[in-house]
Amino acid sequence: MAVKFIVSRYNSETDAKPYFQEFSLDIPKGATLLDCMNLIEWQQDGTLTFRMSCRSAICGSCALRVNGHARLACKTQAVDVVYEGAVKIEPIGNMNVIKDLAVDLEPFWESLEKVSPWLMPDESIKYEKERLQSHEDQLKIDHASTCILCASCYSDCNVLNVDPKFLGPATLAKAQRFVFDSRDAETEARLDYLSKLHGMWDCTHCAECSTRCPTDAKPLSRIKELRTAAMSRGFTNNNGARHVLGFRESVGGFKGFGGGGMLNENYIPIRSVGFFNLDGIFSLLPVGFRMFIRRKNPPLIPHIIEKIGEVRKMFRRFDEYRKESK
């Protein structure tokens, strides 16, 4: 059966903006989307431009937006993405298009460089042969190490779409790979850098990255690991980390006191901007006032669950764990 391939075309040197062109193709049995793209190029229009190399999901060059979401053309069975007889093919997002489906990946590479994606060991330690690592330690960086730099995550990241300065998912996954590397000596400096604006706390958890990632790298999971590492090593002087502390304290209490089992929505914003940050607190006033006028403000006396004792006990015991592990 003939399937309609609706393909985005654009030549940055001659076209004002991209347009769609339709091709009709019978999908051969077992063909990947990349096979189909090749057939279209060979048989129907030799000027169609797209990137490919390995054809086996290793090189990371064939990422495309298929029906609006990034994926590897060579790792996709074409029939699986046909809806109502058609499939829509666009270049990956959050980058400028050079021609048709080929984008300028420069911002992606530039972002990666910002986190020094190489091992920085303690050079003063002399090893007989190479720097060995236990299997257990290797597993901590195993997921991130599978990244093939295809930029699928970069393409569909919600925050990058509004802020090109955000480090972005692949870069943060790469950062996790070195922060958790037992042989690296710059862990603290790395975490400090990642804690800044446009860094790890700017991710919204939208999970587009992990959903689109064709490997085990799953950036959102790595971002969560980075944040856990930052919290446990005390990198808490920023709004993102203070927001986490606000949750912990309003649900489970502070040093064994208080905690209602539920969020105290009046406490969290003030805790997040910082108790002594007058500008920050001032910026919360308009929304607070609006909500108060509409009787939408959170109750001043926060809700406390019935058997709060159980929950405070849990938090206290986990605090003990934390102290022990330090």
Next chain:
Amino acid sequence: MKYALFTGCVAKGAGRELMASTIYAAERLGIQLVEMKDATCCGAGVIQEDNPLLADALNARTFALAEEQGLDIMTICGTCQGVMRTAQVKMDDPKYRDKVNSELKKDTGRTYAGKTKVKHFYQIIHEEYGLNNLALRVTRNLKGLKVAPFYGCYVLRPHEYSDTKVPDRPDYLEKMIGAVGATPIDYPEKQKCCGFPILMTNKVNSLQLSGNAVIGALEAGADCIVTPCPLCHLNMDSYQPEIESMLGRRIGLPILHYPQLVALALGASLDDMKLNTHIVRPNKAMESLIKKD
């Protein structure tokens, strides 16, 4: 039909209109709800970042409470739904569940057997109650009301933790909007992120994300947005004045919680839905519907 209602924090705090309209809608539909007054915050993915095991134990406690009641859980917050399903999928691995249970038991004597189901109100309407059943109970004709669905991330992604069938092409909200007689509006941002989780970290980015969604819906001709997540609601409603001044344009698009749209179709008054507590007031399209009867 009877469920343990997990309210989440927002329905008890800054989103009490969500609670009111849920109770209203459930009563009219004949869905019995027993509020879980002893359940904790789900952690919203935030406590999870401080201490994943503790956060899973908190949710295991909630599941254990529902099991003690012999009920499945109904959530009314997209974020709670996603976070709690994630915890469940992790604990479907018996080894990990044992680990969490051994922690939970120390402080509470409770354990989670892995039985209770967690479903959002919108899944329950869709999969268990039935849209036909809902349509039969509609008393207020919403014909002509153009409603833009906004899903929120947590009920859709990551796919392995989502119960939404074909999460890249969800139709739950559209089908409900149709079943109550209104018209669903399609627009590019309906599956995107509202930005709420970074409101305290990077307000400009956060509000730009909400702004894109609200303007996308407005430009597609929507009279209002409906969302199953009260956090999306907070960013798009409570912060809409900030979005307007940031983007330098007037928006005035009302944002409804999922149960509010259901309640509206079942004849609720502005007061029943606590619609007057919203920052964005009902517009002409909505008011004329309510006044008609």
